[in-house]
Amino acid sequence: QKEVxxxxxxxxxxxxxxxxxxxxxxxxxFQYFMWYRQYSRKGPELLMYTYSSGNKxxxxxxxxVDKSSKYISLFIxxxxxxxxxxxxxxxxxxxxxxxxxxxTGTRLKVLA
Amino acid sequence: xxxxxxxxxxxxxxxxxxxAFWCNPISGHATLYWYQQILGQGPKLLxxxxxxxxxxxxxxxxxxxxxxxxxxxxxxxxxxxxxxxDSAVYLCASSLVEGNEQYxxxxxxxxxx
Numbered sequence: 313q314k315e316v317x318x319x320x321x322x323x324x325x326x327x328x329x330x331x332x333x334x335x336x337x338x339x340x341x342f343q344y345f346m347w348y349r350q351y352s353r354k355g356p357e358l359l360m361y362t363y364s365s366g367n368k369x370x371x372x373x374x375x376x377v378d379k380s381s382k383y384i385s386l387f388i389x390x391x392x393x394x395x396x397x398x399x400x401x402x403x404x405x406x407x408x409x410x411x412x413x414x415x416t417g418t419r420l421k422v423l424a
Numbered sequence: 425x426x427x428x429x430x431x432x433x434x435x436x437x438x439x440x441x442x443x444a445f446w447c448n449p450i451s452g453h454a455t456l457y458w459y460q461q462i463l464g465q466g467p468k469l470l471x472x473x474x475x476x477x478x479x480x481x482x483x484x485x486x487x488x489x490x491x492x493x494x495x496x497x498x499x500x501x502x503x504x505x506x507x508x509x510d511s512a513v514y515l516c517a518s519s520l521v522e523g524n525e526q527y528x529x530x531x532x533x534x535x536x537x
Contacts, residue, residue: 320464344523355428355515355528356467400466410523411480412457414466 315339318401318415327424331388335401335415338382342413343406345377347386350398350417359399360386363406391422426450428529430516436535442504445532448497449518455479457526458491458501459515467515473499474522506536 318335325331333347344363348356360375362368368375376385384403388395398417404410429448437443449456455474459467470489472480476496484491488507493499503510513531 316466318466346525348528353533355530358525358527361525402466404523406523411469411472412467412526414468416464416466 313338315413316401316403316415319418320416322419322421324421324423325391327391327393327422329391329422331391331395331420331422333386333388333399333401333418333420335384335403336382337384337403337413339403339405339413340379340382341405341407342403344404344410345375345384346402346404346412347373347375348400348402349395350400352397356400393422393424396421428516428518428527430514430529430532432532433530434533434535436537437506439508439536440505442502443506443534444500444502445514445516445534447499447501447516447529449499449516450527453518453520453527454496455519455522455524456493456499457517457519458499459517459528461513461515461531463512470501479522503534506534508536510534511536 316337347360350356365377365379372389374387400417401415402412458470461467470484471491473493491501515531517526517528519526
C-alpha cells in the first residue's frame, strides 16, 4: 500500500462547477498537508499549506483535513478553464527531516 | 522576490553519458531539495540539504547520482553514467528552514536515449 493515494483522473468539469480533489494516507505521523498545482511542463506551485486538522480557505480554494479518517480534500469554487492542471497533494511528519511524500496527482480539465 | 532558478530547462543525452543540473534557491532559504518526477507520478525526494550539509539522501542512487551544495547556496546534481530509466523531470525546491513551505523551480526535463 502506498503511503499517499490519489486518483489520477482525468477529471472533467464544466466551467463554474465546484471541484473536489482528494487524497488518502496511511501514516498517522503526517501533520503537514499541502496542495500544489502543476501546469504542463512547469514546476509545482504551492496552493495551500495546512497543519493538523480543520479547514483553510484562500480565495476560491478550501483545504480540508480529516485526520481521524486520514483523508484530505481540496475544493475549488467557480472553477475556470485556467484551473486546468494537475493537482498534487503532499504530506509530511512534524519531526525528523519533514520529508514531503507526494500523491501521483489528479489531472483536472475545466471545460469552457 | 525571485523564485527558484534551474538550468538547463531541457537536456537530451545518450545512455552512459553524464549530465549535470544546476539550482539556485530563493535568497535566504537554508533548505534545498532535489526531486525526481517521472511522467504520471508525483515528485520523489532524492536529496535534502540544510545549508551545505546533507539531511536525507536515502533515496539517491549513489552509484550514479551525486549532489553538492558547497557554499550553502546553489547546488548541482550530477548523473554519471545515465540510464534510460533516468528520463524524468528533475525539480529543485527550497524552504526557509526545514518544515516550512517548499517552493519549486521550473525543473529540468531529461531525456536519455
